[in-house]
Amino acid sequence: MSDHQVEGVPEYTYTPDKAPPAETSEQLRARIPGWGVDLDPADRPQVPRERRDLDLPGVRWRFPERQPELQPRERSIEHGTLPPVYGTAQPLHGLSGTIRRLAYRRYSEARAAHWLLLMAADRVEARGAVLRSLATLRPDDPVTETGIVAELEHHGWRSRIGRGRADAGHHALDPLVVGGSWALGGAATFVVLRRAARARRR
Amino acid sequence: MKAMVYRGPYRVRVEEKARPRIEHPNDAIVRVTRAAICGSDLHLYHGMMPDTRVGHTFGHEFVGIVDEVGPSVQELTVGDKVMVPFNVFCGSCYFCTRGLYSNCHNVNPNATAVGGIYGYSHTAGGYDGGQAEYVRVPFADVGPSLVPDWLDDEDAVLMTDALATGYFGAQLGDIRELDTVVVLGAGPVGLFAAKSAWLMGAGRVIVIDHLDDRLEKARTFAHAETYNFVEHRDIVVLLKRITDHLGADVVIDAVGAEADGNLLMHVTSAKLKLQGGSPVALNWAIDGVRKGGTVSVVGAYGPLFSAVKFGDALNKGLTINMNQTPAKRQWPRLLEHVRAGHLKPNDVVTHRFPLEEIGEAYHAFSAKLDGIIKPIIVVDGAA
Ligand SMILES: NC(=O)c1ccc[n+]([C@@H]2O[C@H](COP(=O)([O-])OP(=O)(O)OC[C@H]3O[C@@H](n4cnc5c(N)ncnc54)[C@H](O)[C@@H]3O)[C@@H](O)[C@H]2O)c1
Ligand SMILES: [Zn+2]
Ligand SMILES: [Zn+2]
Numbered sequence: 059m060s061d062h063q064v065e066g067v068p069e070y071t072y073t074p075d076k077a078p079p080a081e082t083s084e085q086l087r088a089r090i091p092g093w094g095v096d097l098d099p100a101d102r103p104q105v106p107r108e109r110r111d112l113d114l115p116g117v118r119w120r121f122p123e124r125q126p127e128l129q130p131r132e133r134s135i136e137h138g139t140l141p142p143v144y145g146t147a148q149p150l151h152g153l154s155g156t157i158r159r160l161a162y163r164r165y166s167e168a169r170a171a172h173w174l175l176l177m178a179a180d181r182v183e184a185r186g187a188v189l190r191s192l193a194t195l196r197p198d199d200p201v202t203e204t205g206i207v208a209e210l211e212h213h214g215w216r217s218r219i220g221r222g223r224a225d226a227g228h229h230a231l232d233p234l235v236v237g238g239s240w241a242l243g244g245a246a247t248f249v250v251l252r253r254a255a256r257a258r259r260r
Numbered sequence: 261m262k263a264m265v266y267r268g269p270y271r272v273r274v275e276e277k278a279r280p281r282i283e284h285p286n287d288a289i290v291r292v293t294r295a296a297i298c299g300s301d302l303h304l305y306h307g308m309m310p311d312t313r314v315g316h317t318f319g320h321e322f323v324g325i326v327d328e329v330g331p332s333v334q335e336l337t338v339g340d341k342v343m344v345p346f347n348v349f350c351g352s353c354y355f356c357t358r359g360l361y362s363n364c365h366n367v368n369p370n371a372t373a374v375g376g377i378y379g380y381s382h383t384a385g386g387y388d389g390g391q392a393e394y395v396r397v398p399f400a401d402v403g404p405s406l407v408p409d410w411l412d413d414e415d416a417v418l419m420t421d422a423l424a425t426g427y428f429g430a431q432l433g434d435i436r437e438l439d440t441v442v443v444l445g446a447g448p449v450g451l452f453a454a455k456s457a458w459l460m461g462a463g464r465v466i467v468i469d470h471l472d473d474r475l476e477k478a479r480t481f482a483h484a485e486t487y488n489f490v491e492h493r494d495i496v497v498l499l500k501r502i503t504d505h506l507g508a509d510v511v512i513d514a515v516g517a518e519a520d521g522n523l524l525m526h527v528t529s530a531k532l533k534l535q536g537g538s539p540v541a542l543n544w545a546i547d548g549v550r551k552g553g554t555v556s557v558v559g560a561y562g563p564l565f566s567a568v569k570f571g572d573a574l575n576k577g578l579t580i581n582m583n584q585t586p587a588k589r590q591w592p593r594l595l596e597h598v599r600a601g602h603l604k605p606n607d608v609v610t611h612r613f614p615l616e617e618i619g620e621a622y623h624a625f626s627a628k629l630d631g632i633i634k635p636i637i638v639v640d641g642a643a
Contacts, residue, residue: 079464083461090458103592114351116401143350147313184307208629209623
């Protein structure tokens with residue numbers, strides 16, 4: 059016990075010094091390949107965080123040429139103008155498109171309504187896509203699309219059971235998230251048909 | 261061309277799609293040879309990212325051969341083998357000129373808070389990604405780099421995100437010599453962060469997860485001490501016990517939005533989408549780090565709010581550093597480290613799937629079957 063130590067108080071934690079390291083820098087350098095090659099905090103790619111000396115030799119513009127806007131492009135109302143370059147994949151369409159357009163036109167990214175409308179549109183679009191696919195040569199196939207056969211090919215049981223995994227419990231909920239749209243769609247159709255049938259009987 | 265396509269939560273398939281076109285003079289079209297699935301793709305796959313559209317092609321980790329270039333492209337020619345950082349960025353805006361490539365302001369109309377990311381929903385700009393035979397690469401003179409001939413293809417794929425992000429995450433921890441560093445999450449990003457922490461002089465590296473195969477990898481690949489959080493009633497108490505009740509100097513969150521360990525948090529975010537992400541790991545980081553310490557967040561969270569323990573962060577005087585990785589900014593140094601043998605990226609690759617088996621690949625990676633750590637998608641079987 060060193061002389062400054064007080065009876066009943068641990069030597070570290072509640073006193074000025076940290077416990078000495080379990081291993082010294084020399085020991086670590088010998089044990090771990092590459093230990094300390096980036097030791098100097100000032101000599102790391104992210105330091106300082108904002109740097110004007112990084113080289114991007116291919117940049118020859120102050121503002122990039124604008125990509126032609128062949129279709130009206132939705133944008134966040136927090137933008138002052140349409141950025142010059144953007145993705146043109148999956149343009150807005152149908153009911154989901156109307157909801158998304160509303161989310162972009164009306165609400166900033168700061169508003170929960172913006173994101174909740176976008177999520178609602180995602181669900182509407184996915185359900186619609188399942189229905190629309192039935193009229194195509196390639197209807198949605200939950201078996202291949204969920205990749206569920208991987209459970210057989212990649213030891214679904216053995217990968218989970220008896221391994222104390224924290225996620226095994228909610229994996230059981232996954233089919234609800236997937237099947238939910240089919241179940242909900244089915245239930246909705248049933249209710250509508252039943253109403254229609256009752257209305258006709260009356 | 262063949263491309264991975266999103267059909268709805270937990271459902272993806274390969275579809276025949278139109279080959280992408282040059283839409284801007286500085287675009288290139290790249291024929292993809294190898295791609296990967298990232299932990300971030302799971303957030304899309306699980307339907308957590310707002311404005312993920314049916315028909316969207318995911319994939320922000322890919323390498324390939326330049327197949328076509330726009331009229332203003334000067335740095336690349338057809339036939340070049342390139343690696344493409346996961347960020348789409350212009351190189352000239354306020355943010356890019358300061359090195360914040362992941363925060364570019366000129367590439368994403370849909371959200372000012374988010375930069376441009378390949379195949380990462382419309383919230384990240386609406387670009388189709390690289391889990392496909394061809395992909396449109398905007399700003400071909402800015403983002404892509406030639407793959408050095410000594411670099412393995414899979415290592416090159418990992419440079420585009422997972423490796424760069426692990427290395428970036430360690431830097432955000434502002435690690436000083438002999439610091440105790442805790443890494444939450446032993447996925448590819450966490451494993452690379454743990455490995456990188458040593459390069460920056462960490463004195464102890466501790467990795468936490470609940471998947472034994474990954475913890476095993478953390479011990480062998482990243483020389484880390486490991487703990488399985490399922491085996492401990494309260495992980496924060498454990499972290500205190502093993503750090504003289506002070507807490508770690510640095511904690512890195514390499515888990516993100518779908519953190520396990522609290523069913524309520526997981527279900528309200530990952531399943532019910534009522535939060536931007538389950539903040540379980542982030543809260544463990546805040547409570548497990550020492551006062552005045554640094555929390556590095558590279559785990560990704562959605563744009564909705566999450567129940568983060570902000571009061572503890574304030575009362576402890578923490579520094580919380582975070583961002584999407586400006587991947588290309590890490591490359592010169594990372595290439596040195598890979599070449600010198602300090603980092604061997606494809607040691608974390610456990611599975612390889614042909615593009616045709618994309619459904620199984622996503623399922624296996626999502627459900628963490630078969631000890632999977634990093635799946636590579638082989639797009640061009642011949643290459
Ligand atoms: N900032 C960026 O630029 C960037 C880039 C790539 C990935 N990411 C994000 O990094 C995260 C990790 O990516 P990955 O590819 O390694 O994903 P991954 O899904 O393979 O790994 C996540 C790991 O975290 C573990 N985990 C779950 N809950 C945990 C908890 N409470 N404590 C500790 N571990 C827990 C899981 O078991 C899994 O091993 C994801 O959120 C991803 O979106 C961010
Ligand atoms: Zn990623
Ligand atoms: Zn920019």
